[in-house]
Amino acid sequence: MENKVISETSNTEMVTIPRAEYEDLKAQNQWLLEQLRVVKSKQFGSSSEKASEEVYGQLSLLFNEAEVYAEASEKAEEPAIEVRSHTRQRKSGKARDILPENAKVVEETHTLSEEERICPECGEVMQPIGTEVQEKIQIIPAQIILHRDIYVTYACQNCKENNISTPILETPKEPTLIPGSYASAEAVAHFGVQKLSMGSPLYRQEQEWNRQGFMISRQTMSNWLIRCSDDWMTPVYDELHKQLLEHDLLHADETELQVLHEEGKDAKSRSYMWLYRTSGDAEHPTAQAVTPSIPLCCTNMRLHAGKNTRVPSWLDSKGICRQTDTPATTR
Numbered sequence: 001m002e003n004k005v006i007s008e009t010s011n012t013e014m015v016t017i018p019r020a021e022y023e024d025l026k027a028q029n030q031w032l033l034e035q036l037r038v039v040k041s042k043q044f045g046s047s048s049e050k051a052s053e054e055v056y057g058q059l060s061l062l063f064n065e066a067e068v069y070a071e072a073s074e075k076a077e078e079p080a081i082e083v084r085s086h087t088r089q090r091k092s093g094k095a096r097d098i099l100p101e102n103a104k105v106v107e108e109t110h111t112l113s114e115e116e117r118i119c120p121e122c123g124e125v126m127q128p129i130g131t132e133v134q135e136k137i138q139i140i141p142a143q144i145i146l147h148r149d150i151y152v153t154y155a156c157q158n159c160k161e162n163n164i165s166t167p168i169l170e171t172p173k174e175p176t177l178i179p180g181s182y183a184s185a186e187a188v189a190h191f192g193v194q195k196l197s198m199g200s201p202l203y204r205q206e207q208e209w210n211r212q213g214f215m216i217s218r219q220t221m222s223n224w225l226i227r228c229s230d231d232w233m234t235p236v237y238d239e240l241h242k243q244l245l246e247h248d249l250l251h252a253d254e255t256e257l258q259v260l261h262e263e264g265k266d267a268k269s270r271s272y273m274w275l276y277r278t279s280g281d282a283e284h285p286t287a288q289a290v291t292p293s294i295p296l297c298c299t300n301m302r303l304h305a306g307k308n309t310r311v312p313s314w315l316d317s318k319g320i321c322r323q324t325d326t327p328a329t330t331r
Contacts, residue, residue, distance in 0.1 A: 095135040249279045
């Protein structure tokens with residue numbers, strides 16, 4: 001194969017290289033440029049890149065959600081679904097099949113009056129011979145109820161009439177969710193589920209409730225969630241923490257987060273959260289998320305940032321690991 005020569009000139013000198021070496025350098029340069037593009041895309045591009053078809057599908061769900069799901073249901077023609085060692089028949093499509101077992105059922109029987117049941121042939125009253133059932137699902141939006149607890153106070157009228165010291169008896173009051181607040185467990189639970197499970201931020205919930213005439217603010221909902229988390233969820237969290245520390249083997253998963261307004265850190269800096277859970281041999285599976293401010297540790301092993309480091313440690317009354325040279329006398 002004939003080896004051709006390529007001449008390249010610059011301002012100061014001329015370099016002559018074989019074509020094979022030139023093509024190799026050109027390929028390497030193209031590869032490096034491609035790698036640079038990938039790095040820039042990961043660093044400055046969107047956090048989740050998707051193929052154009054997937055993007056189109058997302059847009060279809062945004063504007064034509066009903067049509068997309070209707071088309072998908074028409075394509076499902078399989079009469080049965082194979083599940084391991086048995087065959088599960090497809091659901092019949094009845095309303096009862098897609099509802100939970102404890103769903104409330106309201107039955108309404110529609111009848112005809114006696115005048116409407118007169119037989120056109122002989123004039124006798126027709127008698128029921130059967131029924132036809134039609135089912136429909138009704139969705140009742142969230143209802144706002146003002147629950148008013150009235151506690152009665154009692155006094156002895158006989159003692160009062162005879163000028164004797166009158167004893168007074170008060171009905172014991174039930175403890176409130178937040179002292180001095182009109183918050184209820186049902187309301188706070190609804191706000192929390194909508195925000196944490198359904199991904200609806202508090203400002204959207206505020207707008208939705210305001211449209212219904214319930215003029216609650218996002219600040220109030222936020223205060224309720226934070227207060228209930230401190231008063232009611234922290235003891236549960238601490239108990240889960242203690243149960244995790246009783247196991248010798250834990251599984252961990254690290255997640256990077258971006259935290260706004262974090263003290264001492266820039267908004268663009270990386271923060272971390274670790275999710276720990278018990279192994280498959282645990283009698284009662286337990287999982288817990290922790291932050292660097294509360295490291296998770298066992299009696300003699302600290303699991304931190306994905307590294308196992310054995311350190312002498314003991315657990316305080318709250319189940320938090322305290323590193324020390326001498327273990328505590330009681331745990």
